[in-house]
Amino acid sequence: MTTSVITGATAGIGAAFARRLAGEGHELVLVARDTKRLEEHAQELRQRYGVQVQVLTADLSTDEGIAAVESRLADRAKPVDVLVNNAGFGNRGTFLNVPVDDELTMLKVHCEAVLRLTYAATAAMRERGRGFVINVASVAAFLPRGTYAASKAWVVRFTQGASRELAGSGVRLMALCPGFVRTEFHQRAGMDASGIPDWAWLDVDKVVAAAIRDLACGRVVSVPDLRYKAVVGLAKLTPSALFARVSTKAGRRFGPR
Numbered sequence: 725m726t727t728s729v730i731t732g733a734t735a736g737i738g739a740a741f742a743r744r745l746a747g748e749g750h751e752l753v754l755v756a757r758d759t760k761r762l763e764e765h766a767q768e769l770r771q772r773y774g775v776q777v778q779v780l781t782a783d784l785s786t787d788e789g790i791a792a793v794e795s796r797l798a799d800r801a802k803p804v805d806v807l808v809n810n811a812g813f814g815n816r817g818t819f820l821n822v823p824v825d826d827e828l829t830m831l832k833v834h835c836e837a838v839l840r841l842t843y844a845a846t847a848a849m850r851e852r853g854r855g856f857v858i859n860v861a862s863v864a865a866f867l868p869r870g871t872y873a874a875s876k877a878w879v880v881r882f883t884q885g886a887s888r889e890l891a892g893s894g895v896r897l898m899a900l901c902p903g904f905v906r907t908e909f910h911q912r913a914g915m916d917a918s919g920i921p922d923w924a925w926l927d928v929d930k931v932v933a934a935a936i937r938d939l940a941c942g943r944v945v946s947v948p949d950l951r952y953k954a955v956v957g958l959a960k961l962t963p964s965a966l967f968a969r970v971s972t973k974a975g976r977r978f979g980p981r
């Protein structure tokens with residue numbers, strides 16, 4: 725039986741990973757802060773897909789929360805085959821308008837938790853000679869914009885580096901870089917997403933389907949959808965000062981992603 729641990733599994737992209745992996749018969753461990761919501765989601769998945777689903781309440785912005793998930797990942801008696809590091813959030817506002825503590829919390833969830841959970845998971849996976857880690861980054865990783873983009877750029881580079889260093893071990897890592905996805909993300913951050921054009925939105929289940937396809941193909945970085953592959957290609961070719969001007973303007977209108 726395959727066991728998958730998904731962080732941020734109660735909403736948006738994490739919930740879509742949970743549905744998809746449950747549909748493929750995986751046993752699940754769902755991680756988030758809201759226990760009631762976790763239990764409800766777990767029950768729904770058990771009933772719909774007939775798989776075992778555990779809930780693990782943990783706040784990944786705290787050492788205790790990260791440690792609780794680390795110890796589940798390190799439990800050799802209950803091996804984990806797939807880890808999806810997905811939990812994340814946005815802060816509304818530009819640099820100096822966001823309290824520095826909120827920026828540090830973001831780095832804790834997006835970087836420290838991802839590092840420590842990947843470490844715990846891959847150490848156990850390497851002993852068994854198999855396993856997968858999907859780290860959810862963002863197209864923002866390729867844009868010169870604020871702490872959110874910088875944290876996601878770290879996720880991409882970290883995943884690429886760890887993937888190279890674990891090559892041949894049977895353990896594979898992939899960074900997933902979606903563009904705008906309809907989830908609770910923007911609303912939770914208090915961002916006004918009404919100006920984002922319809923064509924720019926991605927469907928959450930299609931994002932997850934693209935991620936699973938790209939993982940199967942052995943990609944280390946997955947950018948779902950041609951529209952966003954073009955954005956990333958353009959970002960790589962355009963001088964960063966010019967791209968910074970354009971993307972900062974867009975960021976002020978639509979908020980970070």
Ligand SMILES: NC(=O)c1ccc[n+]([C@@H]2O[C@H](COP(=O)([O-])OP(=O)(O)OC[C@H]3O[C@@H](n4cnc5c(N)ncnc54)[C@H](OP(=O)(O)O)[C@@H]3O)[C@@H](O)[C@H]2O)c1
Pocket residue numbers: 731732733734735736737738755756757758761782783784785810811812813833860861862863901902903904905906907908909910912981
């Ligand atoms: N939506 C987009 O446009 C978009 C685009 C690119 C990348 N992403 C990335 O995709 C990932 C998922 O975002 P989403 O759009 O699905 O957001 P979402 O709908 O707001 O869901 C976020 C999930 O993360 C959990 N979470 C948040 N903070 C947490 C913490 N401190 N500890 C544990 N769990 C926490 C939330 O549950 P609780 O509140 O119960 O903890 C929830 O389950 C994030 O990493 C985000 O940066 C999103």
